[in-house]
Amino acid sequence: MCQYNGHFVYLAIFNYVIKITMRVCSIIGYKGESLAAPLLVTCLQKMEYRGYDSVGIGTINDGKVSVRKGVGRVEDVDSTLLLRILPGRIGIGHTRWATHGRVTEANAHPHTSCNGEIAVVHNGIIQNYSQLKSQLLMKGHVFKSETDSEVIAHLLEDDYKETGDLRGAISNTSKKLAGAFSFIAAFSDGTIAGARFDEPLIVGISKDGYYISSDVVGFLNYTDRAIFLDNRDIVILKGSGMEMITFDGAPVVRPVTQVAWEFGGIDKGTYAHFTIKEINEQVETIVKSGRGQESKIEEVSEMLKLAPFIYFTGSGTSYHCALVAKNLLAKYGKRKSDAIVSSEFQYLVNDIERDSVIVAISQSGETADVLEVIKKAKTLGSKIISIVNVPTSSLARLSDVSIHMNCGPEIGVAATKSFTSQLTILYAIVDSLSGGVIGLEDQKYKLQNAVKELVERQRLIEQIAEEIKDVKDIYVLGRSIHYPIALEGALKIKELSYVHAEGIPAGELKHGPLALIDRNSCILVLNPNDSTFDDVKANAHEIKARGASLIGIGNSPSDVYDRFITIPEMDEVFYPLLEVIPFQMIAYYLALEKDANPDYPRNLAKSVTVK
Ligand code: F6R
Numbered sequence: 001m002c003q004y005n006g007h008f009v010y011l012a013i014f015n016y017v018i019k020i021t022m023r024v025c026s027i028i029g030y031k032g033e034s035l036a037a038p039l040l041v042t043c044l045q046k047m048e049y050r051g052y053d054s055v056g057i058g059t060i061n062d063g064k065v066s067v068r069k070g071v072g073r074v075e076d077v078d079s080t081l082l083l084r085i086l087p088g089r090i091g092i093g094h095t096r097w098a099t100h101g102r103v104t105e106a107n108a109h110p111h112t113s114c115n116g117e118i119a120v121v122h123n124g125i126i127q128n129y130s131q132l133k134s135q136l137l138m139k140g141h142v143f144k145s146e147t148d149s150e151v152i153a154h155l156l157e158d159d160y161k162e163t164g165d166l167r168g169a170i171s172n173t174s175k176k177l178a179g180a181f182s183f184i185a186a187f188s189d190g191t192i193a194g195a196r197f198d199e200p201l202i203v204g205i206s207k208d209g210y211y212i213s214s215d216v217v218g219f220l221n222y223t224d225r226a227i228f229l230d231n232r233d234i235v236i237l238k239g240s241g242m243e244m245i246t247f248d249g250a251p252v253v254r255p256v257t258q259v260a261w262e263f264g265g266i267d268k269g270t271y272a273h274f275t276i277k278e279i280n281e282q283v284e285t286i287v288k289s290g291r292g293q294e295s296k297i298e299e300v301s302e303m304l305k306l307a308p309f310i311y312f313t314g315s316g317t318s319y320h321c322a323l324v325a326k327n328l329l330a331k332y333g334k335r336k337s338d339a340i341v342s343s344e345f346q347y348l349v350n351d352i353e354r355d356s357v358i359v360a361i362s363q364s365g366e367t368a369d370v371l372e373v374i375k376k377a378k379t380l381g382s383k384i385i386s387i388v389n390v391p392t393s394s395l396a397r398l399s400d401v402s403i404h405m406n407c408g409p410e411i412g413v414a415a416t417k418s419f420t421s422q423l424t425i426l427y428a429i430v431d432s433l434s435g436g437v438i439g440l441e442d443q444k445y446k447l448q449n450a451v452k453e454l455v456e457r458q459r460l461i462e463q464i465a466e467e468i469k470d471v472k473d474i475y476v477l478g479r480s481i482h483y484p485i486a487l488e489g490a491l492k493i494k495e496l497s498y499v500h501a502e503g504i505p506a507g508e509l510k511h512g513p514l515a516l517i518d519r520n521s522c523i524l525v526l527n528p529n530d531s532t533f534d535d536v537k538a539n540a541h542e543i544k545a546r547g548a549s550l551i552g553i554g555n556s557p558s559d560v561y562d563r564f565i566t567i568p569e570m571d572e573v574f575y576p577l578l579e580v581i582p583f584q585m586i587a588y589y590l591a592l593e594k595d596a597n598p599d600y601p602r603n604l605a606k607s608v609t610v611k
Helices: 036-050 074-081 127-139 150-163 165-174 275-279 282-288 292-305 316-333 368-379 394-398 417-433 440-455 458-468 480-499 508-513 533-544 572-594
Strands: 003-005 008-012 025-033 053-063 063-071 092-095 119-127 179-187 192-197 203-204 211-213 225-228 231-236 243-246 257-260 310-314 340-341 357-362 383-388 401-404 473-478 500-505 522-527 549-554 563-566
Touching: 025 036, 025 119, 025 179, 025 192, 036 053, 036 074, 036 092, 036 211, 053 074, 053 119, 063 074, 063 119, 092 119, 092 179, 119 150, 127 150, 150 165, 150 179, 165 192, 165 231, 165 243, 179 292, 192 211, 211 231, 211 473, 257 275, 275 282, 275 572, 282 417, 282 440, 292 357, 292 383, 292 401, 292 417, 292 522, 310 316, 310 368, 316 340, 316 357, 316 480, 316 572, 357 368, 368 383, 383 394, 383 417, 417 440, 417 572, 440 572, 458 549, 458 572, 473 480, 473 508, 473 533, 480 500, 480 522, 480 572, 500 508, 500 549, 508 533, 522 533, 522 572, 533 549
Parallel strands: 008 257, 310 340, 310 357, 357 383, 383 401, 473 500, 473 522, 522 549, 549 563
Antiparallel strands: 003 008, 025 092, 025 211, 053 063, 053 092, 119 179, 179 192, 192 231, 203 211, 203 225, 225 257, 231 243
């Protein structure tokens, strides 16, 4: 999908779409011939999956900055506040996922300077904002919000006053900020400027103007020509031109990238939600994953063969994939490895062996916890392999070898098809390393049919969701390679339906959790036909004796289960890839039963770029 050709990179649009994993906030700027506000509203709607508790727009018209902002989804705030009628052909916009400060109108962006001549939108975290804020308060600045972001507007005002030079002010302000950030500032004289450090910022060049955005999806409706800014880059749109400098003021030139678009990928089509669309897409993505990347898969398998130490890492769903990978590698590749969740690994990574190979798994390639591990490990000499869905992501760029998931945009906040895609690639790597023991290629079409059969079980899953909608606690049990799927199943249920759910190794039940089980509990049991079958079934009987309701997932229905979801027969190695699908569907339909929006779970965002 991605061929590097000098300064010209051609990419399928879905490669950019960020399930950019909790991309916490989205920022966008426009300067051109069209009216800015309606355009910015549309751009923000496209990026809403990244963060969505409040929204705001600021435009410049006749030397005046106008701002409107409010709490809620873009569509709702626009219909109450009429964001789109703000005047002017220059503007900035923001959707927020709160990090500093509550979800209030005052904390929504844009934030303005005291003199009202500068408006700022920001994505990321300003770590030193409290020191900066104290200094600014001493100088007499008045703050209107509780956010870290507002310091940027006041700093720019201060630096502009001091230097009398807008360019100098932007670079001075950028240098004072610590943390990971990208921001766009609009000035009453009609200038727009963006700066980035460790958060993406992309310039879109269209026939009628320029865009600056945290996400290429923001402007893809209008242009396919983009410039990806590097760390410590500043872009300034002044008059009708564009200038790029570093934080130190040195001129810089970055290549123009052409983005090929596949709009269908970021549309719900006939589905009610992106999440169910993406669950269904697994019928295709399961065979597409890894396609065209056979040589990279081989290269990675050679690296793993030679590696003295192997670590898999990732966050959330991607970490669950890492756990399955460790299991697969041990069983079929006869190689020992460890799987460590990235938010914990960052404290251990200084102590790992120097010649380790780290396999980082991340849909977005932007998850802060993962990047923290990788950056540290690289300085110690580790080799980095990544599996990502966004080939231009920070993680892909930092890696020695990066394999693209190729599963298309994942807009639903909960990871679904990206999980099965990353897992399929890991199967391919272990298969290559083990001389074909798994036989993935030969089984792919059988696998595809099995996925198809599973997604067609909609009616049964809807009934199950209806039956369990009032339970307070769900426990998911699995042994061996199925335990990570139990964790993943519980995570899906928690995040989509807000029901408490826990994944437990089935053998651990008797060591404590059994105390929680009574008639009101609902237990989902991974009980496929493999070496875990008898032990898990015995666990199911122990639970049955305590009166809880039991739902089995496996190949052989049994009386012990009140309900049973049958997984099509396949070589047992493939069961983890299949078992996860009923959980995704249960979580989705449970969310509907609870009147929750499965695409946008509360408090969560798609790309988690904060630690
Ligand atoms: C769960 C989910 C999250 C992500 C996690 C890592 O459904 O989406 O747990 O898996 O935030 O994101 P990536 O894979 O982008 O690093």
